[in-house]
Amino acid sequence: MSRAFTKEDDAQEAPIIPPRAALPAGMANYVTPRGLDKLRAELEELEAERAKVEANREDAAERTRLITILKGKLSALTQRIASAKVIDPREQPNDEVRFGATVTLRTVSGGKPNMKRRFSIVGVDEASVEEGKIGFVAPIAGAVIGKKVGEQVTLPMGRVKEIVEVVEISYE
Numbered sequence: 001m002s003r004a005f006t007k008e009d010d011a012q013e014a015p016i017i018p019p020r021a022a023l024p025a026g027m028a029n030y031v032t033p034r035g036l037d038k039l040r041a042e043l044e045e046l047e048a049e050r051a052k053v054e055a056n057r058e059d060a061a062e063r064t065r066l067i068t069i070l071k072g073k074l075s076a077l078t079q080r081i082a083s084a085k086v087i088d089p090r091e092q093p094n095d096e097v098r099f100g101a102t103v104t105l106r107t108v109s110g111g112k113p114n115m116k117r118r119f120s121i122v123g124v125d126e127a128s129v130e131e132g133k134i135g136f137v138a139p140i141a142g143a144v145i146g147k148k149v150g151e152q153v154t155l156p157m158g159r160v161k162e163i164v165e166v167v168e169i170s171y172e
Contacts, residue, residue: 030136110162123136
């Protein structure tokens, strides 16, 4: 590639450190025991990665950039672990939706009739759409927390307001 398309000071630009999942200011960092284990495993992986990068002496500029990124990630992760408040789902009331619950909702009106959704309410770092886990700060979590089986909730789904019923609550 021609030097005309590169910056000479690329190595001196501050690296971008990806932020962790959003946690509103002043909000407790609730995690499940499994969520805390995942955070601790992530910490071990980052520390191992940092040790590997520090041992590599081939490209000093790239090494420095990677170490800076890893230190930023480690700092944010360490703060997240230190602020974690572990809530064991097995200690929650079985008849009410709380942190750690796995909830099944059935659409009553405003969407596909009788469509069921199932998800677990977890910490922000543990949330994963693919795994059916939503962060406790998500609007749908806030709408169902405190509800019991048989109660209905109105969920704003874009332009449509969907009414759903809580049909099952479990804690695993």
